[in-house]
Amino acid sequence: TTLRRCDPMQDALIRKLESFEELSDADRAALRAFVPRVRNVPARTDIIAEGDVPGDVHLILDGYACRYKMLPDGQRQIMAFFVPGDFCDLNVFILDEMDHSIGTVSPCKTVEIPRQAIEEITAHHPQVTRALMWCALVDGAILREWLVNIGSRQADQRIAHLFCELLLRLEAVGRVTDNSYAFPFTQTDVADTMGLSDVQVSRTLRELRALGLIHLKHRVLTILDVDQLKAYCGFNPNYLHLRNARWSSRRQVPWLSSVQGG
Incomplete structure (x- = not known):
């Protein structure tokens, strides 16, 4: 993978957060300052693997990624798809080690956001904090719906x-x-x-x-x-x-x- 300097962040994250809460110009400016560098990750590449020690929060700006787990027999279970604007896991830095992997499906543009940046923006921008809370709750809701999908639908x-x-x-x-x-x-x-x-x-x-x-x-x-x-x-x-x-x-x-x- 390669790292490069980028222009101000694409609007995928802002558009997603505004699906949940109204943001001010100051909120949007803070979110754009969030992302100083974009990482280009090829298709079919792990962003972070099971067993790794997590640090930064990963944000998908472009492309598709997934959360998955491999069984000992080599079988794979995909548990989530990530689209532009999605955090792969907002609170991942709490874990001692990853219990699953996150990999790209297509070529992706991702951002690694330091924990300190997340804490700073949530401390000073309450509407952003509320929107991020919505994101976390919706991630759980999507997982529940996927469980219903696999368990109850044809x-x-x-x-x-x-x-x-x-x-x-x-x-x-x-x-x-x-x-x-x-x-x-x-x-x-x-x-x-x-x-x-x-x-x-x-x-x-x-x-x-x-x-x-x-x-x-x-x-x-x-x-x-x-x-x-x-x-x-x-x-x-x-x-x-x-x-x-x-x-x-x-x-x-x-x-x-x-x-x-x-």
């Missing part, structure tokens, strides 16, 4: 649910165009995430294409009918806790809308 629904989740998470950071987004994941990546075989993933992708719900070509996924895909897998975005989703939910409840002044 193979085709699991994959459709993942597609819907990525659509909303990437929309929040401005990485979706006409319901299309970069999809560098292999069938094995999806299989290792969903607890399926490569054959099951391949069959499910064919079914979703045949139903006219998705188009996947040249590592770009297009959701052709978002509402139908959500209905197909019973997708409810409430666990992502995005401001627009929370606002939409309040507007659907008359008494709560009146209380909120809507």
Whole structure:
């Protein structure tokens, strides 16, 4: 990997945090000062490996990464995907050693943020602190939803649910165009995430294409009918806790809308 000086931080992190809380100009300036250097990490490379002693906090500015664990027989279980604007683990520096690995899926631009910088910005910017708390809570909510996905949904629904989740998470950071987004994941990546075989993933992708719900070509996924895909897998975005989703939910409840002044 290489380290290089960079221009002010891309807006992925700021856009993500503003999905949860309104930030001031001072908040945004502090976040941009957060990131003096960008690290370019090739695809399929560990950012930090199980057993390593963690220090800095890792932030994904561009590309896709994942949290995973390897079993003794070589089987891999992916437990989280990271998209631009995501911290790989905000409080990782508390651990004595890593109990899992974080690796890139595609080429990534990452930032290693010192613990002191995190502590300083949270001490002086309460709205940023609240937004970071939202991030940590949503990470837990996504993990719970993934457990439900693996334990209770059929193979085709699991994959459709993942597609819907990525659509909303990437929309929040401005990485979706006409319901299309970069999809560098292999069938094995999806299989290792969903607890399926490569054959099951391949069959499910064919079914979703045949139903006219998705188009996947040249590592770009297009959701052709978002509402139908959500209905197909019973997708409810409430666990992502995005401001627009929370606002939409309040507007659907008359008494709560009146209380909120809507």
